[in-house]
Structure formats: C-alpha cells, structure tokens
Amino acid sequence: MNKKIALITGANKGIGLETAKQLLELNYDVYLSSRDIAKGMEAVDKLQQIGLSPRFVQIDVTNHESIKQAKQHIEQEVGKIDVLINNAGIMLDKTGVLDMPIDVLDTTLKANLYGPLMMIQEFYPIINPNGKIINLSSILGQLKSMKNYSPAYSISKTALNALTRQTAAALYKHNIAVYSVHPGWVRTDMGGKDADMDVQDGAYTSVWLATEGTMEQTGKYFYRKNELTW
Numbered sequence: 001m002n003k004k005i006a007l008i009t010g011a012n013k014g015i016g017l018e019t020a021k022q023l024l025e026l027n028y029d030v031y032l033s034s035r036d037i038a039k040g041m042e043a044v045d046k047l048q049q050i051g052l053s054p055r056f057v058q059i060d061v062t063n064h065e066s067i068k069q070a071k072q073h074i075e076q077e078v079g080k081i082d083v084l085i086n087n088a089g090i091m092l093d094k095t096g097v098l099d100m101p102i103d104v105l106d107t108t109l110k111a112n113l114y115g116p117l118m119m120i121q122e123f124y125p126i127i128n129p130n131g132k133i134i135n136l137s138s139i140l141g142q143l144k145s146m147k148n149y150s151p152a153y154s155i156s157k158t159a160l161n162a163l164t165r166q167t168a169a170a171l172y173k174h175n176i177a178v179y180s181v182h183p184g185w186v187r188t189d190m191g192g193k194d195a196d197m198d199v200q201d202g203a204y205t206s207v208w209l210a211t212e213g214t215m216e217q218t219g220k221y222f223y224r225k226n227e228l229t230w
Contacts (some may be wrong), residue, residue: 003029005081006210007074009061009119010034010088012043015136015183015206018199019085022207024052031074031081033059035066035088061088061115064122071122080126083210085134086116090153097151105152112156113163120167120178129175132213134206135164137180137221144229161221161230168219177218181205182228 006023010016012034020032024047032047032054034040044056057073060066074081090111093104116135127133140150141157161180168178183202205224209217221228 003027004083005029005031005078006083006085007031007057007081007123008033008085008087009059009115012036012039015199015202016085016087017043017046018203019087019206019210020054021047021050021052022200022203023083023210024054026207026211028083028210029055029078031055031057033057033070033088035060059088059119061086061119062110064118067118067122071126075126080128081123081131082128083132083134084119084123084127085136085206085210086119087136087206088115089136089156091150093152094150096148100151105155108152108156109159112153113159116160117163120163124171124174124176127174127176130215131176132210133167133171133176133178134209134213135160135178135180136206137161137164137182139182139223139228142182142221142228142230164221165219172215172218175215177213177215179209179213179217179219180221181209182221182223184223 006028008016008020011020011032020030023030032043037058040056044054047054057070059070092108137160138157140154141161164178164180205222
C-alpha cells in the first residue's frame with residue numbers, strides 16, 4: 001500500500017515540525033518545507049536522528065516562483081500529494097489597530113493570506129481525490145471573540161478563514177476538503193513561553209484532520225475535535 005503524502009509549509013520548527021513528526025510516525029510520507037534551506041535541513045536532521053525520514057523542499061510562501069518550483073519538484077518526485085498544510089505564518093504586531101503601521105499589515109497579509117492562496121492555487125491540481133488542505137488559523141481571527149490586539153495578525157487570520165470558505169466551495173467538485181484550524185495557545189517562538197500548550201498538543205488538530213477529516217467537515221473551523229464559530 002502506498003503511503004499518503006503530506007506537504008507542510010513553515011515546518012522547520014514549532015507546530016509545523018511537530019506536525020511533520022507526528023505524521024511521519026503515522027507512516028505518512030512528509031515533505032517538510034521552509035523558506036531557509038539551512039534551517040530546513042537542520043529540522044530534517046533532527047527527525048532523522050530519531051529514526052524518521054522526511055523529505056525536504058524549499059518554499060518561500062511569499063514568492064510565487066518559489067511555490068511553482070516546489071510544485072514542479074514534488075510532482076516530478078512523487079506525482080501527487082494527499083495533504084497540504086498551510087502552516088507558515090508570521091506575527092509582527094502586538095499594538096492596537098489605531099497604531100498599526102500599514103506596511104506591517106501588508107507584510108503580514110503576504111505571508112498569512114496570499115501565501116496560502118498561492119499554495120492552494122498552485123498545488124490543488126496535484127492533490128488526490130479525498131485530499132485535504134489545512135489552513136493554520138487562530139482564535140485571534142475569530143470575529144466573535146476579536147478584541148483590539150495584534151490587529152494585522154488577527155485580520156490576516158480572519159481573511160484566511162474566508163479563504164477556507166471560498167476554496168472549500170471551489171474544490172468540493174474535486175473532492176478536496178479544506179479546513180481552518182485553531183491550534184491553541186502553544187509554546188513556540190510565536191506563542192511565547194507563557195502559553196498553556198506544548199507543541200505536541202498544538203499539532204493535534206492538524207494531525208486529526210489530516211488523518212481523519214471528511215468532506216462533510218469541509219469549509220469548517222476546528223479546535224481539536226470541536227467546530228468553532230467564525
């Protein structure tokens with residue numbers, strides 16, 4: 001039986017790296033990707049040291065040419081994939097919206113919204129039927145609970161949730177499901193040392209949807225096995 005193949009962006013550290021580890025342990029064939037080749041290869045080495053065998057592909061999600069080259073590389077190596085996890089993202093601001101520099105919003109949208117959009121546009125033709133696309137969102141993008149905090153990041157994740165809805169509708173006929181995920185407040189470089197979850201728990205929702213997600217759940221927003229309101 002052929003292994004299912006997953007591609008994870010921004011997987012050289014944090015939740016992305018842990019998601020790669022857990023999927024490899026579940027016998028998935030995993031492409032770990034990062035913008036920085038050296039950091040990506042360091043992550044590959046860490047996984048190899050514990051007996052796992054990830055693949056690596058360089059992807060800068062803000063660079064369309066980088067995405068196209070990665071797609072060509074993966075298509076030549078394995079043909080098609082089963083899971084795309086749009087994990088790469090940035091948080092640059094912790095001020096309020098009235099003080100938010102527009103260039104910070106622009107940079108954040110390029111990584112957190114345009115990047116996943118370009119990834120989906122480029123990769124959906126090589127995702128197998130019954131495939132999954134998982135967009136790493138955040139509770140900070142939930143309109144219901146939104147406050148005046150980290151506005152560029154929050155706005156980008158609200159927009160990413162809208163992208164999940166749009167692409168879920170567009171890809172339904174291709175039998176490809178698309179989900180938004182809130183991983184939780186996780187102890188990573190972004191989440192900080194005071195966060196209440198470790199990366200093992202932070203990867204839970206992505207791994208659950210990658211392995212067990214259904215078409216009936218497409219276009220929805222999850223934290224662990226609970227559906228969230230937008």
